[in-house]
Amino acid sequence: MKRIELFGCPMDAATMDEAVEWIGQRIAARQFTQHVVVNVAKLVHMQNDARLAESVRACDIVNIDGMGVVWGARLLGHDVPERVAGVDLFDRLLAHAATRGYPVFLLGGTGSVVERAAQACIGRHARLDIAGHHHGYFWDDEEAVVQAIRASRARLLFVAITSPKKENFINRWKNELGVDFVMGVGGTFDVIAGKVRRAPRWMQRCGLEWLFRVMQEPRRMWRRYLGTNSRFALMLGRAWLATRRG
Template structure:
């Protein structure tokens, strides 16, 4: 089901439903772009039009962060669980191994990418990669990267490049890639490689993974989370006050939901 949360479209889907949508896209060779939405991305969309365009024009906007889950629940939406990007990636790799689909990994450093592919191959010996390409290429090399992806006949493309580079790459080449299922995976290749550890399960369930990120990289992450979390609290406060005030007051947002997308 597609609805709108703080002005941003979201799809209320379970892991099973999301995996099935991806499987059907790969089977039919019909393009389906997935984006995982968390608090930081929702907040940054308000000042980054490239990011906002990438999100709202995606076919599936999954709920990644617990902040989105709690916020949606507070506004009366039937959201019970999130579908995290790294967990979805793991499920889709298992699907590829089982059904013979071929993934393409794009992003990360050459060493991290190689290690991630090795760990995945160790876990799923039957899986065949369509291709691997690290994220360290110039704008002049982009056409060659796109050509390689297209020639690989990959069934799914997982992009581990930072924002807004990933969004700009997709905006420029989405229609030329020839890959049915496309998904940004953030730093998931580093997790698959074993170079970065996920937060302990208890912190994941409490929605405190961001605290673990700050613990791992305090200098880089503390201000980022402090800023986006504070803005998100402000947005939620305004939305809750609007709900109490009734339908006459509507808080501004990014875009209305698109009824023609997957959740429509």
């Protein structure tokens, strides 16, 4: 994998297969690995959120999830082979864990969503060992949840909580979790549990997943995507002009 930097954020320009292989090697060696994916929204918010930026930069591997970031990096001259979508990487790593007997822990979503997500994961990967799961509304007693994760003896932890909460939670407690690998997966449990539909493949390839989410939840999403997409376009335009002048 080749590491690049875009708007102050380190990123690993990798294929899905390269990311899975690299992560698998570290888990087998019991090397703790903190993982994150970055998309347009996260990259934009990192510019003004120092704590989020610190949590992302602390990660051992930073995959690019979002065609906007892929295209932006390529426009600025970086060789980015493909997008590594968090939901797809999650499924690949579940398959990896199932074949090797690695227990996993699912953290996030509502109680019913994480329960359905756990059952759906087992349905997809029959030999998968779900060491435990917990909803994502635990901020009055974080330490108890951390202790439960550690007591479960899970090797992989997936955290489905909104940004920047999940990144900061992982970075804050990484030395206490007792796992070999931890990854923030955002709204993945909602997709796996069937609560939210994923965009069709053609929209994913065209970088229009954000539009599909707006179509599903217009009142909640339109301001968010309008703001972050506009700011990213401005950042990208300035960076491109700077390279031309340079």
